[in-house]
Amino acid sequence: MIPIETIGQVAEHYDIAVVGAGPAGLAAAARAAELGLSVLLADENPAPGGQIYRAITTTPVTPRAVLGEDYWKGGALVDRLRPTNAAYAPGCTVWSVAPDEAGGFELGLSLGGQARLIAAGQVILATGAQERPFPIPGWTLPGVMTAGAAQIALKASGLVPSGRTVIAGCGPLLYLLAGQLAAAGANIVAVLDTTPRRNWLAAIAAFPDFLRSPYLAKGLKLMAAARGKLPFKTGVTALAAQGAGKVTGVTVTRGGATETIPCDALLLHQGVIPGINLANAAGCAQHFDTVQHCWTPTVDEWFASSIPGIAIAGDGAGIGGAESAALRGEIAALDAARRLGRLSEAERNEKAAPTQAELARSLRGRRFLDLLYRPAPQFLAPPADETIVCRCEEVTAGQIRDTARRLGVTGPNQMKAFLRCGMGPCQGRLCGPTVVELIAQERGVSAEETGYYRLRPPVKPVTLAELAALPPTDAAVKAVVR
Amino acid sequence: MFRPMHEAKPAEALGFTFDGRALTARAGDTVAAALLANGIQACRQTPVSGADRGPYCMMGVCFDCLVVIDGVGNRQGCLVPLREGMRIETQAGRRHPDGAQS
Numbered sequence: 371m372i373p374i375e376t377i378g379q380v381a382e383h384y385d386i387a388v389v390g391a392g393p394a395g396l397a398a399a400a401r402a403a404e405l406g407l408s409v410l411l412a413d414e415n416p417a418p419g420g421q422i423y424r425a426i427t428t429t430p431v432t433p434r435a436v437l438g439e440d441y442w443k444g445g446a447l448v449d450r451l452r453p454t455n456a457a458y459a460p461g462c463t464v465w466s467v468a469p470d471e472a473g474g475f476e477l478g479l480s481l482g483g484q485a486r487l488i489a490a491g492q493v494i495l496a497t498g499a500q501e502r503p504f505p506i507p508g509w510t511l512p513g514v515m516t517a518g519a520a521q522i523a524l525k526a527s528g529l530v531p532s533g534r535t536v537i538a539g540c541g542p543l544l545y546l547l548a549g550q551l552a553a554a555g556a557n558i559v560a561v562l563d564t565t566p567r568r569n570w571l572a573a574i575a576a577f578p579d580f581l582r583s584p585y586l587a588k589g590l591k592l593m594a595a596a597r598g599k600l601p602f603k604t605g606v607t608a609l610a611a612q613g614a615g616k617v618t619g620v621t622v623t624r625g626g627a628t629e630t631i632p633c634d635a636l637l638l639h640q641g642v643i644p645g646i647n648l649a650n651a652a653g654c655a656q657h658f659d660t661v662q663h664c665w666t667p668t669v670d671e672w673f674a675s676s677i678p679g680i681a682i683a684g685d686g687a688g689i690g691g692a693e694s695a696a697l698r699g700e701i702a703a704l705d706a707a708r709r710l711g712r713l714s715e716a717e718r719n720e721k722a723a724p725t726q727a728e729l730a731r732s733l734r735g736r737r738f739l740d741l742l743y744r745p746a747p748q749f750l751a752p753p754a755d756e757t758i759v760c761r762c763e764e765v766t767a768g769q770i771r772d773t774a775r776r777l778g779v780t781g782p783n784q785m786k787a788f789l790r791c792g793m794g795p796c797q798g799r800l801c802g803p804t805v806v807e808l809i810a811q812e813r814g815v816s817a818e819e820t821g822y823y824r825l826r827p828p829v830k831p832v833t834l835a836e837l838a839a840l841p842p843t844d845a846a847v848k849a850v851v852r
Numbered sequence: 853m854f855r856p857m858h859e860a861k862p863a864e865a866l867g868f869t870f871d872g873r874a875l876t877a878r879a880g881d882t883v884a885a886a887l888l889a890n891g892i893q894a895c896r897q898t899p900v901s902g903a904d905r906g907p908y909c910m911m912g913v914c915f916d917c918l919v920v921i922d923g924v925g926n927r928q929g930c931l932v933p934l935r936e937g938m939r940i941e942t943q944a945g946r947r948h949p950d951g952a953q954s
Contacts, residue, residue, distance in 0.1 A: 516910075
């Protein structure tokens, strides 16, 4: 592993560029480098691991039981990359991926306040997942954070919430986080479970498969540990964060009764969805996954996207968890090596076979979890008009519903033109799913038919100085000089 | 709002300022984590309503931890490692043509 510290150390060309150093990106980069290919692994975080193995090489949390044994498995992925010749660039943002004239791709990078354009023959996007937006009244108040944010503060900095802490939402990660924070000494005054009871009806058909899954033992352990020690409240049907300037409490409705629980921190979580911005901006086709209930880039069995030469590995192409992400990275790297002529099709197939078998095993039971922990409709499309949906431009659910109805807006791109939702710095990451949900509901059509934002590079802000300092290509000069 | 857990590995302390206040945090923290560890919940005001906001996702997605670092605005505090002597300031809401901020 060759560490890259300045933008000048990045080479002009790599066989493969991997974006994101979570499990999928680490495995893809290691596999490609082991095959003798030149690899750039670019990651915007300061250290490898992605979110699930965040700070795996630097965490100050020493008691292993706090983060659990699954976390420490991440170390092996970094150890595998170390002896290779892959270039690893931490703190490096990839803000654009576009086809170049040589049949490969041009990548726009920023590192340490300087930008560069480099070339790569193949691109593997391993940009991972983000937490599904959880729009409730007051979710923009300081002191309201995602559960994942608290987990990152714990893993990377050894920080725990210092006051009365409420955790709310649904999904296996909610129980994991509750357990981790409790083990780290946080004062958890309530765990508010929003899992709709009727989800069991939809999920039960997938239960036999789940019984044979690697999730089962893990899941039961998490549940038992969290439920035994923590003040759980199930059947929550409405939530609102209270406070002026910062959160001071959360109003909870369950069984028709409403109460307010005073708190200093409110941690929200209702599952994770693929982070699709870079794939979408690169022009990769996507579809609405009705089981996982989210927009997902469309990939084949080798994780190749609709654009030949761009693969999407890991949770960025559908949620499967850390173990499956690493396996998917491995498979995508083998196919990229085949496209580059390093492996024949037969060699690729032979090398991939054991990994594909392991992948199938690791994904068994996933469907049950997806169906059981699908968020309730009122937490996907907030019924209270005053709920902010677009955090950047402060556009409310009421405005979106009203505009959809009165102006007959058919999709999120048109909505963006009218209301500016999705136009702020987060580029729709925190409002896109909700805007789609609200328009679909208002029009009585599916999310698939409603569509998603058409995103464009740069997918992260780049300063004018960075852009101006880029060397102009002949094509760029011809485009403006007459 | 956050405190170090008791068993955390000790690390070197770095000095920095937030809106002129001298503070310290752990080497290895991001700017956003350093602010949370010092009890600072709000680090920007929105350009639309001027409402206070603080770190929300800590992973580069939400842009609610935007701050001014050493004079450069709109930096994502959760992605920037803290350095000794950093001058961190609240990212004020809307800019006006005359240079004043609201």
